Amino acid sequence: MTSPATPGDPGGTRLPSIVVSDVTKTFKLRHTHSFKEAFLGFIRHKTLSTTFSALSHVSVEIQEGESVALLGYNGSGKSTLLKLISGVLLPDKGRILTRGRVAGLIEVGAGFHPDLTGRDNVYLNAAILGMSRKEIDARFDDIVEFSEIGEFIDTEVKHYSSGMFLRLAFSVAIHTELDVLLVDEILAVGDAPFRAKCEVRIRELIQQGKTMVVVSHDLPMVSSLCERGVVLRNGQVTFDGRIDEAVAALSEHD
Amino acid sequence: MTSTYHAGAQGFVSPGHSRGLIDVVRYRYLLRLLVRKGIQTRYHGSVLGWTWSYVKPAAQFFVYFFALGVFLGLNKGVPNFPVYLFSGMVVINLFGEAFTNATRSIVDNGPLVQKIYLPRELFPLAAVFVAFVHFLPQVAVLFIGALVTGWVPSLVAVLAFVLGVIIVTVLSTGLGLLFGAVNTSFRDAQNLVELFLLFATWASPVLYHWQSVSSALPRWAQTVYLLNPLTPAVELMHIAFWSPTLHGQQQPGGPPNLLLFSLIALLTSIVLLIVGQLTFRRLEGRFAQDL
Numbered sequence A: 001m002t003s004p005a006t007p008g009d010p011g012g013t014r015l016p017s018i019v020v021s022d023v024t025k026t027f028k029l030r031h032t033h034s035f036k037e038a039f040l041g042f043i044r045h046k047t048l049s050t051t052f053s054a055l056s057h058v059s060v061e062i063q064e065g066e067s068v069a070l071l072g073y074n075g076s077g078k079s080t081l082l083k084l085i086s087g088v089l090l091p092d093k094g095r096i097l098t099r100g101r102v103a104g105l106i107e108v109g110a111g112f113h114p115d116l117t118g119r120d121n122v123y124l125n126a127a128i129l130g131m132s133r134k135e136i137d138a139r140f141d142d143i144v145e146f147s148e149i150g151e152f153i154d155t156e157v158k159h160y161s162s163g164m165f166l167r168l169a170f171s172v173a174i175h176t177e178l179d180v181l182l183v184d185e186i187l188a189v190g191d192a193p194f195r196a197k198c199e200v201r202i203r204e205l206i207q208q209g210k211t212m213v214v215v216s217h218d219l220p221m222v223s224s225l226c227e228r229g230v231v232l233r234n235g236q237v238t239f240d241g242r243i244d245e246a247v248a249a250l251s252e253h254d
Numbered sequence B: 001m002t003s004t005y006h007a008g009a010q011g012f013v014s015p016g017h018s019r020g021l022i023d024v025v026r027y028r029y030l031l032r033l034l035v036r037k038g039i040q041t042r043y044h045g046s047v048l049g050w051t052w053s054y055v056k057p058a059a060q061f062f063v064y065f066f067a068l069g070v071f072l073g074l075n076k077g078v079p080n081f082p083v084y085l086f087s088g089m090v091v092i093n094l095f096g097e098a099f100t101n102a103t104r105s106i107v108d109n110g111p112l113v114q115k116i117y118l119p120r121e122l123f124p125l126a127a128v129f130v131a132f133v134h135f136l137p138q139v140a141v142l143f144i145g146a147l148v149t150g151w152v153p154s155l156v157a158v159l160a161f162v163l164g165v166i167i168v169t170v171l172s173t174g175l176g177l178l179f180g181a182v183n184t185s186f187r188d189a190q191n192l193v194e195l196f197l198l199f200a201t202w203a204s205p206v207l208y209h210w211q212s213v214s215s216a217l218p219r220w221a222q223t224v225y226l227l228n229p230l231t232p233a234v235e236l237m238h239i240a241f242w243s244p245t246l247h248g249q250q251q252p253g254g255p256p257n258l259l260l261f262s263l264i265a266l267l268t269s270i271v272l273l274i275v276g277q278l279t280f281r282r283l284e285g286r287f288a289q290d291l
């Protein structure tokens, strides 16, 4: 079996960028971090962990070039799903496949080191997101310009204001060479003008045909960015379809 | 329908599955940056900075030199005792630094491990490289000390140095991967490592001469002592830096079959590296959720 051919597609077939099939993720909530307690618990047959099902039987297929919003209340499993797609977590059951370079922006600035200068941090983080030295050299000026950090680029990051820090981190993330972008609540960075600029940049990426999965509680914004919405509730997909219907489905049966 | 796609076909991959140390090669630029970060931030905010890399071993050296060399009189039994002592110390320090840093590396890089997928072997490996860079100035000081006391170059000395350093690096990488992986679930691992290092200094001929071991222990126990991979590594450092300063002077004999035991040490280290890598891969899937 091959995937259905789409007319007008030069390759003859159109492949999805992300395939999530029947994925279940259970967390063990361990109550100990030491050998001694684990050992004593083992002897006394005391369970030191309880399990918690964060995702159960989730199946989603995302086509190349699609922009999808993941919606759901706190703790519904959105970040967990993104972490599974990026490879940070592994599924307990089911399969996940991705195609192309995936940049997971689970949180901007995760790799930033406060004692390094902005410049060093740009290089380090771009490399963490999978860029080569040449690619970083080529984009460095764009990154700095976009962040509007200016001469602070050679200052240690710990002296930045929190907004400046987020701007630079976001700027690095948004300039990475990628095919699939996973965005988790990072659009709420910076002041209003900077947010507007970020939205413009994300629209550009969508227009370039990048695949995008966005998690956000900012419903008006995701409605305007994405065409499709997937609603999660207690770790299960309760709706998958057009974004306006998804937003409506989210607030249903409360 | 979704089950029609397979990893490896049509450009699909399963995220989160790396090929371990082999994949690190693809990330060598990032590895370099991580090592640089480790070096740059190590003494951040201290006035003396990298001078501490000299001050600490120097202090350690003087304590041992006076306590053992002068007060206990090892000075008289072992010619050129300062160089003897320091050549063993630097390689044990390399082992200790690399092993401790690698063990802590996953936990220390926790935010990154939990948020972005990378081959996680990068972190212990970068830690070992940082320890190695830290080791170089100590070797420079040692080398100057050896030169001043009459060191003459020889091929044997160079080969012994290289082999000794390879053994210790491979050994600490393997143990670092093993303990680093366990440390994500049980922080006891890093305390265990400290205990280990206490033994490491005394369970190899760093502070005393092999003669004291051979006269005190029965044959089988001597063999056990030599099977500790650090023992041949330390002896190799003595051959590299200390022996060439003696010029055929009356010297107490070293352990027998050193070459054989060095090769066994290398083999042990490689086996531990494989065990470390395999354990690391077994536990890797749980790093992000356990931290």
Ligand SMILES: Nc1ncnc2c1ncn2[C@@H]1O[C@H](COP(=O)(O)OP(=O)(O)OP(=O)(O)O)[C@@H](O)[C@H]1O
Pocket: A027, A028, A029, A052, A054, A072, A073, A074, A075, A076, A077, A078, A079, A080, A081, B288, B289, B290
């Ligand atoms: N490493 C972990 N160990 C144990 N439980 C976890 C872990 N990570 C997530 N969980 C649990 O899984 C559930 C889903 O978490 P997740 O972060 O995916 O929610 P979310 O949809 O992103 O919520 P939010 O809107 O608040 O960001 C939560 O109940 C959380 O407590």
Ligand SMILES: [Mg+2]
Pocket: A078, A079, A080, A184
């Ligand atoms: Mg979340």
